[in-house]
Amino acid sequence: MKIYDWHIAPNPRRLHIFLHEKQIEVSLEEVGQADLTLSPDFKERYPHAMVPMLELDDGTCIGEVMAICRFFEDLNPEPSLFGKNAKERALIAMWENRANEEGMLAASELFRNTHPAFADRGLPGAPAAIPQIPELQIRAKARLDRFFNKLNQQLETSQFLAGPRFSVADITALCAVDFAKWSKVEVPEDHPHLLRWYAEVRSRPSAKA
Numbered sequence: 001m002k003i004y005d006w007h008i009a010p011n012p013r014r015l016h017i018f019l020h021e022k023q024i025e026v027s028l029e030e031v032g033q034a035d036l037t038l039s040p041d042f043k044e045r046y047p048h049a050m051v052p053m054l055e056l057d058d059g060t061c062i063g064e065v066m067a068i069c070r071f072f073e074d075l076n077p078e079p080s081l082f083g084k085n086a087k088e089r090a091l092i093a094m095w096e097n098r099a100n101e102e103g104m105l106a107a108s109e110l111f112r113n114t115h116p117a118f119a120d121r122g123l124p125g126a127p128a129a130i131p132q133i134p135e136l137q138i139r140a141k142a143r144l145d146r147f148f149n150k151l152n153q154q155l156e157t158s159q160f161l162a163g164p165r166f167s168v169a170d171i172t173a174l175c176a177v178d179f180a181k182w183s184k185v186e187v188p189e190d191h192p193h194l195l196r197w198y199a200e201v202r203s204r205p206s207a208k209a
C-alpha cells in the first residue's frame, strides 16, 4: 500500500501525526508540486484530486483523512485514537467533527480565498476553475474566532479536546490552529486554556516530526 502525499499540506499532516502516534510506517509518494498544485498524473489516477489518498495493493483508493485513519485504527487498535468505548468514541467523533468543520474548513476558506497561488482554486478537488471570493475572508476570520472561543471554553475543564486522553480530535484541532497561522491568524492571548493545550500538543514528537 502507498499514501499519496503533499508533505507541506494541512490535511496530509493530520494523517502523518496519526501514523506517528500509532508507530505505523507506510510508503509515501509526493504528488505536491513546486507551484502548489497536485501532479497531473495523480489527478488522472484519482479524480477526487485531493490528498492524502491511500492506495491499497488491490488498487482500492481511499480518500478523506478520517476514513484513512479509521482503516489503520481497525488494523492496529492500540493506542486507540478514536476511543475505547461507545461514550469515548461518540465524544471524540463529536469534537473531531467540530475541529474539522469549524477549524480546518474556516482556515481553508481564509487561505484559499486570499492566497494568490489559489486564484482559481477557491475549493480543493474541483476539476473546473473556482474563482476566489475575497469577501469570504471576513466570515472565515469570524469562524476562527468562534472556533478559538469554543476550544478555550472546552479546554478549561478537559485536558485534551475530547477528554483525558489525546485523540484524533486533538490532531484535527492542532492542524486547524497551525493552518490558520498560514493566514497570520493566531490564538488570542486571552485564551489561556487553549494556549496551555496548544503548547502541550504541539510539543508531542508526532506533531514536531
Ligand SMILES: N[C@@H](CCC(=O)N[C@@H](CS)C(=O)NCC(=O)O)C(=O)O
Residues within 6 Å of the ligand: 006, 009, 010, 011, 012, 037, 038, 049, 050, 051, 052, 063, 064, 065, 066, 121, 123, 124, 125
Ligand atoms: N476532505 C478532505 C480534504 C482534503 C484536502 O482538502 N486536501 C488538500 C490539501 S490540505 C488538497 O488536496 N488540495 C488540493 C488542491 O489544493 O488542489 C480530507 O478529509 O482528506
